[in-house]
Amino acid sequence: MSLEVLAVDDSRTMRDMLNLALSSAGFTAHLAEDGVHGLEVLEDIHPDVIITDINMPRMDGFGFIDAVRAEAKWSRIPILVLTTESADELKAKARAAGATGWIVKPFDPAKLVKALQMVAG
Amino acid sequence: MTDTEKQTGSTSIELLSFRVGGQDYSVDIMSVREIRGSAKATSLPHAPFFVKGVINLRGTVLPIIDLSARLGLQSGEDTERNVIIVVDLGERTAGLMVDAVSDILAIPSEEMQPPPDLAADEAKTFVSALTIVDSRMIRILDLEAVMPPQGEEVA
Amino acid sequence: MSDPMAEIRASFFIECEELLESLQDGLQLMDDGDTDPETINIVFRAVHSIKGGAGAFGLDDLVRFAHRFETAMDEVRAGRFHPDGEAIRLFFACADILGDLVRAARDDDQVDDAVTGPVLEKLDKLVGLEEEEEEVLDFTPATLSLDFGDGLLDLPDLPDLSALPAAASSVEGLPSLDLPADMPALTAEALAETTTKGFTVHFKPENALYASGNEPLYLFRALRDIGDISVTCHCGDLPNLNQLDPDTGHLSWDVTVHTEESEQSVREVFEFVDGLCVLEIKPLTGTAAMIAPASAPVVEKVVEKAVETAAPEAAPIASPQKPPVSIKMVTAPAPTPKPAPVAKLPVDSDDDTLDEAPKDEKSGSFAPIKATGTPTQPRATVRVDLERIDRLVNLVGELVINQAMLSQSVTEAGLPPNSPVSTGLEEFLQLTRDIQESVMMIRAQPIKSLFQRMGRIVRESSASVGKDVRLYTDGENTEVDKTVIERLADPLTHMIRNAVDHGLESTEKRLERGKSREGHVTLTAQHRSGRIVIEVSDDGAGINRERVKQKAIEKELIPADAQLSDSEIDNLLFLPGFSTAAEISNLSGRGVGMDVVKSSIQALGGRISITSHEGEGTTFSISLPLTLAVLDGMVVRVADETLVVPLNAILETLTLTETDLKALGPETHVVQIRGGFVPLLDLGAELGYRKPQDSYVGGIVLLIGQEDGNRAALAVDAIEDQRQVVIKGLEGSYGRIPGIAAATILGDGQIALILDPTDLVGQASGRTRVRQPQHALVG
Incomplete structure (x- = not known):
């Protein structure tokens, strides 16, 4: 039940929060600052699930999802998108990009955990 | 602490008593940080007459107040044999130069008396209370009042 | 923690x-x-x-x-x-x-x-x-709390499925799943309680669902968090194995959920797959609903099914690079709610939360990010509590003092200068200084943040006076001690406001004079010979010296007949009481609280000076020490006291001869230096240590240079040493003393005062200003 999670967000505060929420839930959190960094981290670990922000420098969330989905060894990893946008518009965007689900910021840790369980057990 | 209070039925205050200019004074022992021998002070320009200067107290600059001068008393004899009582007043620390340290006294608080209003004595403003020990009158020093004014230029 | x-x-x-x-x-x-x-x-x-x-x-x-x-x-x-x-x-x-x-x-x-x-x-x-x-x-802000509520981590009690015959590896167990009656939850009592509460869910994933990384199994688990479930899998659409497209799903499910929750919460479970599947949710209607609508042929093609259940993962199966996630999924035969894996889950989760949670707290939590990587981009930084740095700064300061004391003991012990001890001590000295410098660097930060705040001041003050003003900055990356930056904010704000309000002309005047409509204020920072120089300049009208002088005379700050150089007039702006805000509005000069600015800069060990050109603008220049903690000084003796004079204030030292020294008035002297005259000040007398001497002939003087170009000669009794000293503030323990910047502790443990030459000269020349020889001050 202890999931390994890769969380990608350019905001340090958001990373800190994700780290806190994930580790408090007994998950193992790996953190990355943007898409490029996320891909680097993926070379070393194989998370059960990925959480990513959309708007990031260097490589944004959509680019990151594309890159993850393009790689056969990662293509099945569930990806949750972190967003502040309202659901409908986002659903379409996230899905088109290849995301598995989404979490609306600011997230409630309980909902985060629930969402993770919905996509990765 | 609370036990003893119950036994005696009152609180008492511990005082460090000392002699300065031939008189007995004291300060609350809680504000005393240490007692040390006199050292050559570096004089400060434009300082009030009762500020002896500053000394090095383990790396910090400690202002020294010549208490007998401050209280308008007869200045003590040989300053080399003086004692410095280092007192702490919240943010500020200073050294009080006195003739000699006498004793540590525990005085029940009800035995403290306010200084009489009549005294036209200059030193009176520096005394916050009085008490009698072994038929000697001990003055309790108002430390705040003794300190040199701060924050403004002492020019 | x-x-x-x-x-x-x-x-x-x-x-x-x-x-x-x-x-x-x-x-x-x-x-x-x-x-x-x-x-x-x-x-x-x-x-x-x-x-x-x-x-x-x-x-x-x-x-x-x-x-x-x-x-x-x-x-x-x-x-x-x-x-x-x-x-x-x-x-x-x-x-x-x-x-x-x-x-x-x-x-x-x-x-x-x-x-x-x-x-x-x-x-x-x-x-x-x-x-x-x-x-x-x-956008409702949800305050983050770490209370995970009930039932999230502690999954609801699940029926004990261990009694079921199916084992994880046994394909034979599969068919039995289709019989909801096998679920222990469906005891008579349970039925009685739940008959009317709950929903039936018909769920048929489309291929896109699998492509998006979703996984039916997890959805069912999430449903199970809502209530007791029974699941029926329909695999009638399964093709033969040789026709199986691994990327196509062929299964559909019917799930019965017994729950008190609303349809909405059931729907939420399928939030991520909405539109990626056929989903029908109907409320349960009586016990009849309990019987699953399933009756499709399930039992044949058992072998195929074993593959198919893994259909969503089929691609990875075929691929050698199969990720661990998929492996896990395969061993737990996928979407079909086979009892074994289901039964295992809650047990797992209980174990995990009990056994692993504390471990995770230790390793995870706020121990910084796991080893998976520092970003390759900007240089790595560490955030450190300022208090810790300050402790280090203080300790290094002690080290410097200690080192000085040690040197003195060695000298007093009479060891020759080239003895191993002395050489070792020399190296020790060098190291100590290096450490000190490095420690100081920790406290330094780019001045940029301060400059950006000034951008705002320009925008706001220019808007309020209706002028078009643009701020130019240069040297934003100049590193300055953090405390200096903080304490510069107020004086700099003041100066920038002054530049906008009073330095720059009105737009009409500018146009009249053929200047650009937009006024320019420039803010620069740079390191210059061991100090930081910050300049605020404008391209305004320059100081109206006639008005300034008039004002000073009116305010009786100078005698009506005073003969002042341009630079002296400019410096009148720094005099306390020169002007107040109410009066400045119709004065084209400046002066609002410049005395306050000057004293804040001085408190930082800095100097401020003005240069102004009529019609071209005015520049204020602030020069600050690199650090507030150490200073290179000259140790001098005067009237039996030891004092330290900042080295950067001393232009030269000389011994007075009879021809150098000229009596000016009854109480004052000037020193003739290379054709110019410089006022002579007796340091001992200025500090109140002694009366002026009878004669200064043969005496030593330090020629002091100031930011504004003015000079003065300070008479001392002897020069003892030249060394770096650690600055100990006096303001915290005693208060500000005119003419004194701070104190330090010398090698013998004695405290020596550090002179503030500009302040000292300022105080002294203030009393003798009219008697000063004018031509000496111009140079």
């Missing part, structure tokens, strides 16, 4: 400052004509990130404002709005308010709606957006 949320909150506000900085940078670039989408993106992202964090901490005011600002920036980003100069000025104003809101939130303060309201209104009007109150409210 301290509260992790409080720590994140504190770190959020630090991050905000960084974001505000890049926001300002980005806007500046846009203002300079940069239209790079990434620049706009940086601006957008900064606002967006502040909003995101603020939302997490329930900082509603900040969220609301950031949201509107973000919306406007999004318009720019999307290319729907092209900002002009005016728009960018408004964005700057928004950035300033955003900064205010951040700081207000940090300090539990408030920003008046009267400040934010008009700006927001303008913003919406400008960008052509209506107020989207609704959406704003829609």
